[in-house]
Structure formats: structure tokens, C-alpha cells
Amino acid sequence: xxxxxxxxxxxxxxxxxxxxxxxxxxxxxxxxxxxxxxxxxxxxxxxxxxxxxxxxxxxxxxxxxxxxxxxxxxxxxxxxxxxxxxxxxxxxxxxxxxxxxxxxxxxxxxxxxxxxxxxxxxxxxxxxxxxxxxxxxxxxxxxxxxxxxxxxxxxxxxxxxxxxxxxxxxxxxxxxxxxxxxxxxxxxxxxxxxxxxxxxxxxxxxxxxxxxxxxxxxxxxxxxxxxxxxxxxxxxxxxxxxxxxxxxxxxxxxxxxxxxxxxxxxxxxxxxxxxxxxxxxxxxxxxxxxxxxxxxxxxxxxxxxxxxxxxxxxxxxxxxxxxxxxxxxxxxxxxxxxxxxxxxxxxxxxxxxxxxxxxxxxxxxxxxxxxxxxxxxxxxxxxxxxxxxxxxxxxxxxxxxxxxxxxxxxxxxxxxxxxxxxxxxxxxxxxxxxx
Numbered sequence: 001x002x003x004x005x006x007x008x009x010x011x012x013x014x015x016x017x018x019x020x021x022x023x024x025x026x027x028x029x030x031x032x033x034x035x036x037x038x039x040x041x042x043x044x045x046x047x048x049x050x051x052x053x054x055x056x057x058x059x060x061x062x063x064x065x066x067x068x069x070x071x072x073x074x075x076x077x078x079x080x081x082x083x084x085x086x087x088x089x090x091x092x093x094x095x096x097x098x099x100x101x102x103x104x105x106x107x108x109x110x111x112x113x114x115x116x117x118x119x120x121x122x123x124x125x126x127x128x129x130x131x132x133x134x135x136x137x138x139x140x141x142x143x144x145x146x147x148x149x150x151x152x153x154x155x156x157x158x159x160x161x162x163x164x165x166x167x168x169x170x171x172x173x174x175x176x177x178x179x180x181x182x183x184x185x186x187x188x189x190x191x192x193x194x195x196x197x198x199x200x201x202x203x204x205x206x207x208x209x210x211x212x213x214x215x216x217x218x219x220x221x222x223x224x225x226x227x228x229x230x231x232x233x234x235x236x237x238x239x240x241x242x243x244x245x246x247x248x249x250x251x252x253x254x255x256x257x258x259x260x261x262x263x264x265x266x267x268x269x270x271x272x273x274x275x276x277x278x279x280x281x282x283x284x285x286x287x288x289x290x291x292x293x294x295x296x297x298x299x300x301x302x303x304x305x306x307x308x309x310x311x312x313x314x315x316x317x318x319x320x321x322x323x324x325x326x327x328x329x330x331x332x333x334x335x336x337x338x339x340x341x342x343x344x345x346x347x348x349x350x351x352x353x354x355x356x357x358x359x360x361x362x363x364x365x366x367x368x369x370x371x372x373x374x375x376x377x378x379x380x381x382x383x384x385x386x387x388x389x390x391x392x393x394x395x396x397x398x399x400x401x402x403x404x405x406x407x408x409x410x411x412x413x414x415x416x417x418x419x420x421x422x423x424x425x426x427x428x429x430x431x432x433x434x435x
Contacts, residue, residue, distance in 0.1 A: 006277045013281030017213075021285060030209055031289045038201050039293055043300055046194035050187060054138055055083035057092045057104040064112035070123065070149055074105060079141040096128050103127035103138045115153055183393045191392060193360075195301040196384055199319060200355040202293060203380050206323045207347040209286050210330025214422070215340030221432040223425060227270070227278065270426055276419045283327050290323040301391055310397050311390040314404055321407035322383045326351070328414035329379075335421035339434040354380040360388070382406060 021028045058074065060067050075082045083101050086092040092104040106124035114121035125142050129135045217223040298316055329350075334343025356362065357375035364375065375381045386403040389395040425431075 002273075006273060009274045010277040010281040010284070013278040014284045015281075017282050017285055027212070030205065030212070031286050035202055035205050035290065035293045036296075038205065039198055039296055039300070042194050042198050042201065043190070046190040049190040051133070051137055051189060052078055053081040054079060054103075054134055054141075055081055055101045056138060056142075057084050057086050057095055057101045058082055059086050059089060059092055059104060059106045061109040062107050062111040066112040066115055066149075066153070067107045070105075070107060070111075070145065073145040073149055074142070077141045077145055079137050080145075092126075096126075102131060102134045103142070105142060118157070191301070191305075195297070195391065196358075196360050196387060197355065198297050199294075199322065199383060199387065200358070200380055202290065202297070203322060203326050203354065204348075204351040206286070206290055206326035207330040207351045208344065210283070210327035211334045211343040211347045212330075212340065213283060213286070213327075214331045214418075215334040215343050218334065218338060218425065218432055219340045219435060221429075223422075223432065227275070227422075227426055270423045272419055272423060275422055276415065279331075279415070279419060279422065283324075286327060287324055291320055294319040294323060298391075305391070307391060307394060308397075311394065314397055314400055315387055315390050318383050318386045318400075318404050318407050321404070321411045322379055325379055325407065325411045325414055328411065328418045331418045332414060332421060335418065335425050337434075338425065338428075338431040341435050350378070351380075354378045357381060358384045360384060379407065379410060 021031065056074070058071055060071065071082060071085075074080055084095070086095070086104065089104075089106070092101070095101045096104065104126050106126065108122075108124070111121050111123075123142070123146055125139065127135050127138050214223070294316060297319070298312060302312055330343065330347050333346040333350075334340055337343055337346070357367070357371060357378055358364075358381045359367075359375065364372065367375070382403050386400045386407075389400050390397070
């Protein structure tokens, strides 16, 4: 009998929320269209998986054959493209400020002469270091060109002196670095950034939904009516002083007193188990939708990779737990403050910068100790550890199982805390109506 009551509370609550979403297009869009557009848009932005043809400028003050060779090498580099040859440094700096180019390579006027006389012949690279990704790629590309050109000149000189080509190559570079990329060897930015940015954005949207779903009822003073709708028993009702006073007045005055009417709908005894199932029904459509978006994300990420089914299942469970946890956290922030505005503000404060603390774009071990404590408190940080370990590094599942358990436990705790805060909110109707 008790299970029947819980299931009926879930079904009634889900039906109640379905009717609301059908009538409110903005809330429906937050559940369906906006997250779908977010996933597809971010994936489309990173559809070019590798960064190529970053525009640079060249100031050739030497105009020699060696300088022309250097320009051709720069143009042939897959990561660089020579946008324009400039004749003054002022024009090149103006182009950098306007973002027509991101760097300028200056070939000095005595470049070829220094090479022929076996003197240092440096190339000057002025790069816009404000853009860290652009700057690193350009520096690596120019360094590769300079090394190749320098090696060719030196080996040619040694061969003219009678040294065998193989010995000349060894003499030029007796110590070399053999670089082996273990993970994401092709530097796929779709795999590196897009696959981690999308869960972060869905995390933000889910927390907003969690805050607004319960917050709009606090704001509109109908959270008590909602609980009466799902409580299939016969809860005894208590009237606040305001409602008792209004009952002795005319029915016209009673109908105009919204606060008293709301207070009259507050149940005297709130069943926590019914409340939990009612909340599950209330967020059922959001959970269902975001479980589909989570599956879409994993399909996009893993479609071109050979990843074990166990890793995919572990990541999907972790991502689904993150989404559900985000709903509960948004609701907790709103219920704790009795204010939708405060709940949304807290949600934005916590969720929006969480990606910056996750250690994806900035090394986790390089941030301060206090920032590491904050990072460890954010659920997105732990999910992205799971995501990167399983989908990008293809680590053994045993390494990430504790993260899955942790996210699941945090989700259950947050759900119970949401139910307790909802019970507290039902007991204090005088605090309803805050913006």
C-alpha cells in the first residue's frame, strides 16, 4: 500500500510538471531546445579538429635567397600561413592589434651574410602572447622552421668541407629528443576541448533548471498546493492566523488575500518519502531529457574512437549523476534562501567558473592550495577526471570507479537534502513570495 502511494505521488507529480512544461515554452526550451542547441553548436565550432593556418606576417629586411627560403618554409608549415609581407614594423604591429595576424617574423638585413660567415643569424618573432593557444602553436611552428633551416645550412656547410652526409647530421645534432605523445597524439581539439566544454555547459543549464523548477513555486506561493496535489493521503490542514482571520471576513476579502490562501494549503504532516518521490516526478522530464543529451554527447565523443563499452558505461553513469546532482544543487540553493533570485545567483557563481578550476585548460597542480580545495568541492572537477581518464587516456576502469561511486553518493545525499529543505519550506509559508 505504501509503495502504491509513492508511485502515485511520482506519477501525479510528473503529470503536473508535464502540463506546466506544455504551457510554458521558455521552461520547455530550457529542458529540450537550449541544451540540444548547445551540444550541436559547440561540436560544430570544433568541427575542425586541428588548428591550422594561423595567420602571421613577415618583415623581410634581407631580401636574399636564404630569406626567401625561410618565408617559403613558414608558408609550408601546416600550422602557419604567411598572410602578408610588411615593410615597416608599425604596419605589422597595427595588424596584430587588429587581429589580422597573431605574430610577425622579422628577418634582419644581415641574415644571409651572418649565415655565410658562420655567425649567429637569429630570426625575431614578435607574437601576441595574450592568446595562449595561438601563441604556443605559432612559437612551435616558427621554431620548427628555424631548426629545419638551420640544420640544412649547417649540414650543407659540413658536406662542402668533405664530411659525409650521415656524419654531418650527427655532428650537427649529437643529442636529440625523441618525443612520444601518449594521449591525443594528433592534438585533436574537438576531443580536448569540445568533449569537456559540453558537459560543463550542460552542468550550468541543469543547475539553472534545478533552481527555477522549485524556485518559481516559492515565488508564486503555490509550493503548498503542489504538495497537496501529490500527497495521495488525507493530510490534515492547518490554518495560519492570517487565514483564520480571513475566514471570518467576507468571501470576497478571502479570495483576494493570496498569502492567506497559500498558507491554508500547507499540510500539517509532511511525508518525507512521498516528498522524495514527488520531487523525482517533478524533475523526471528534465532528468529524462538530460539523460538523452548525455547519451548524445558520448556518442559524438566516442563515434570515431575505439573505446571499451565498460568505459562508456562508466562515463555515462558519471555524467548522468552529474546532471541529476546539478538539479538537486540548484534546488538546494533556492530552497535554502527561499528566493529564486538568490538561488540563480548562487548557481551562476558556482557553476559558471567551475570549468576553469577543473584542470583542463590550466594545470590543476599549478593553482594555489585554496583554489585546489575549491576545485575538489566542485562535482564537475571529478566528472572531468573520469571523462578524461576513460575517453581520452583509456585508463583501466578500476581507476575511475571511486569517482562514479562518489558522484552517485553525492547525488543521493543531495536528493535527501532537497527533500528536507522542501519540507522546511512547506512549514514556513510566511517566507514564500520572495523574488
